[in-house]
Amino acid sequence: MSVGNFILKNKTKSLLLLLVIVIVQLLTVFSAVLNAQMINELIKFNMRQFEIKTSLLLLSWLLVALFTYFKLIYTEKVLQHINTQIRAKITQSIIADQREHYNKRTVGAYVSWMNNDIEAIKDQGMSMFFVVVEGIVGTILSLITLIKYNWVLAITALIFTGIIIVVPRIFNKILAKVTAKLTVENEKFVDSAEDILAGFNMLYTFRALNLITLKIVAASNKLNVANVNRIKVQSKIATTGFLLNVVAQVSLMGITGILALHHVVPIGTIAAVGGLSATIFNSLGNMSSYLGMISGVKPIFDKFANYQNQQQNEVSSDVIASNATPLISVQNLGYKFDGNEIIADLNLAIKEGQKYLVVGESGSGKSTLVKILAGYYGNYTGKLQFAGNDYHDLTQKYLLDKIMYIDQTPQFIHGTVAENLSLVNEFSNEELAAVILSVGLVADTTEAADFLTRELGNKGNQFSGGQLQRIALARALLRKPEILILDEGTSAIDKENAIMVENLLLNDDQLTLLMISHTMHAENSQYFDEIIELN
Numbered sequence: 344m345s346v347g348n349f350i351l352k353n354k355t356k357s358l359l360l361l362l363v364i365v366i367v368q369l370l371t372v373f374s375a376v377l378n379a380q381m382i383n384e385l386i387k388f389n390m391r392q393f394e395i396k397t398s399l400l401l402l403s404w405l406l407v408a409l410f411t412y413f414k415l416i417y418t419e420k421v422l423q424h425i426n427t428q429i430r431a432k433i434t435q436s437i438i439a440d441q442r443e444h445y446n447k448r449t450v451g452a453y454v455s456w457m458n459n460d461i462e463a464i465k466d467q468g469m470s471m472f473f474v475v476v477e478g479i480v481g482t483i484l485s486l487i488t489l490i491k492y493n494w495v496l497a498i499t500a501l502i503f504t505g506i507i508i509v510v511p512r513i514f515n516k517i518l519a520k521v522t523a524k525l526t527v528e529n530e531k532f533v534d535s536a537e538d539i540l541a542g543f544n545m546l547y548t549f550r551a552l553n554l555i556t557l558k559i560v561a562a563s564n565k566l567n568v569a570n571v572n573r574i575k576v577q578s579k580i581a582t583t584g585f586l587l588n589v590v591a592q593v594s595l596m597g598i599t600g601i602l603a604l605h606h607v608v609p610i611g612t613i614a615a616v617g618g619l620s621a622t623i624f625n626s627l628g629n630m631s632s633y634l635g636m637i638s639g640v641k642p643i644f645d646k647f648a649n650y651q652n653q654q655q656n657e658v659s660s661d662v663i664a665s666n667a668t669p670l671i672s673v674q675n676l677g678y679k680f681d682g683n684e685i686i687a688d689l690n691l692a693i694k695e696g697q698k699y700l701v702v703g704e705s706g707s708g709k710s711t712l713v714k715i716l717a718g719y720y721g722n723y724t725g726k727l728q729f730a731g732n733d734y735h736d737l738t739q740k741y742l743l744d745k746i747m748y749i750d751q752t753p754q755f756i757h758g759t760v761a762e763n764l765s766l767v768n769e770f771s772n773e774e775l776a777a778v779i780l781s782v783g784l785v786a787d788t789t790e791a792a793d794f795l796t797r798e799l800g801n802k803g804n805q806f807s808g809g810q811l812q813r814i815a816l817a818r819a820l821l822r823k824p825e826i827l828i829l830d831e832g833t834s835a836i837d838k839e840n841a842i843m844v845e846n847l848l849l850n851d852d853q854l855t856l857l858m859i860s861h862t863m864h865a866e867n868s869q870y871f872d873e874i875i876e877l878n
């Protein structure tokens with residue numbers, strides 16, 4: 344990905360924009376020439392021609408205003424269109440990613456990519472590209488016009504053009520560095536803001552809401568430093584450009600004056616040179632700053648590209664599993680988080696259709712074990728096989744098809760119960776009604792239609808914890824998994840319904856079930872084939 348890629352991808356729109364830019368610049372140069380002609384006619388006391396040129400000048404500037412208006416709106420449309428394309432590209436690489444890799448970053452970091460980084464690419468990369476194009480078109484047209492007046496003027500302008508573009512490039516490396524730092528600080532800020540705002544209800548209870556302001560201000564101060572550092576570098580570039588611009592314009596006017604005094608060019612030429620050199624150097628003076636900004640967004644694109652490279656390496660090929668038993672075989676399994684041993688030398692055989700209760704004190708590694716079995720973590724030691732095949736040879740897709748893991752804190756999207764159950768799959772109303780009935784979300788099917796159209800709200804806040812756990816379970820059961828792993832999946836459900844739901848799962852002969860539970864009901868304990876105890 345780069346600025347150029349996206350411009351090329353939108354060739355037609357970019358060409359239309361280029362056409363409008365050329366028209367505006369042609370009219371601007373034409374106005375400068377008319378300025379000179381007006382003065383020359385005035386010197387000759389030719390009133391009629393003076394009036395004609397004045398009217399033409401007015402008309403020319405009116406057209407510049409009209410096309411500029413159109414250009415501003417159309418530029419924004421093109422840039423917003425590109426924004427959406429980049430966002431789509433980022434989400435495509437995120438959804439093609441491995442879960443383990445995705446979870447290395449926080450949601451806040453990804454939100455920052457979609458928001459801050461995209462804005463930076465738009466404001467510093469894409470829009471500056473068109474400003475640079477405008478500058479180049481204006482410069483070329485102005486240089487050609489200058490040649491018509493006098494070649495000395497054109498050559499002088501050309502030399503200054505070169506100097507103005509090249510000199511401020513010395514700041515490019517440092518600009519890329521401060522831009523990269525800013526994107527990281529943006530991620531951190533969104534992270535901190537999201538983290539502290541998510542704690543609103545807890546802080547409300549403890550009457551500690553002021554902590555939100557303190558944390559946001561502290562995070563904002565860190566972000567401010569990164570922003571100011573970037574502006575410092577940009578200002579150095581802009582100031583260098585401005586000084587060179589002034590020197591260039593004054594020199595050109597001076598040379599024109601000397602040429603006019605020697606009668607090489609008419610007096611009015613000074614007005615044309617004033618306009619033309621303003622067109623050239625006002626944009627060129629900032630050109631290096633603009634070019635710097637465009638190359639400054641490279642680290643952002645690099646960040647996206649690195650993300651994609653990593654996920655490509657992690658994809659392995661699909662294999663067909665044999666019918667060997669046990670379904671899952673665990674030999675000498677070991678797992679460490681940051682050097683801390685969580686699981687050591689564990690051996691297990693999970694057999695088809697059997698029911699397992701995973702117990703152990705808090706922090707003993709129950710969730711970690713089932714996550715490893717569900718394919719969340721690949722960096723374990725020992726040997727793990729699914730139907731005779733090593734986990735490392737199986738793709739995530741294959742494991743996801745076979746094993747359904749329901750997290751301790753199930754997640755929901757904004758939308759109705761039906762949308763949260765179906766996600767991207769299609770199920771009939773009868774299937775949806777049957778599943779919510781089976782987990783006790785509705786008392787009979789006549790209530791189903793209403794229940795299915797209810798909105799879950801933000802992160803499911805319109806439902807009780809027990810209802811949410813059953814919606815999560817219903818969502819899994821709809822997919823008819825071979826292996827179901829439930830991590831404290833019934834902890835918030837009332838006793839009567841919890842026993843009913845557990846019973847439903849324990850009596851399904853086809854289902855291989857692993858359940859983590861601190862609150863196993865005595866009524867159901869007898870149905871488990873084995874208890875896996877961690878300590």
Ligand SMILES: Nc1ncnc2c1ncn2[C@@H]1O[C@H](COP(=O)(O)OP(=O)(O)OP(=O)(O)O)[C@@H](O)[C@H]1O
Nearest residue numbers: 680681685703704705706707708709710711712751
């Ligand atoms: N992503 C992580 N990074 C670092 N350490 C982690 C991570 N997840 C879990 N741990 C640590 O691993 C240990 C086991 O955690 P795990 O969630 O597997 O325990 P558990 O037995 O399921 O606990 P509980 O019954 O309280 O849910 C804990 O000490 C925990 O702090």
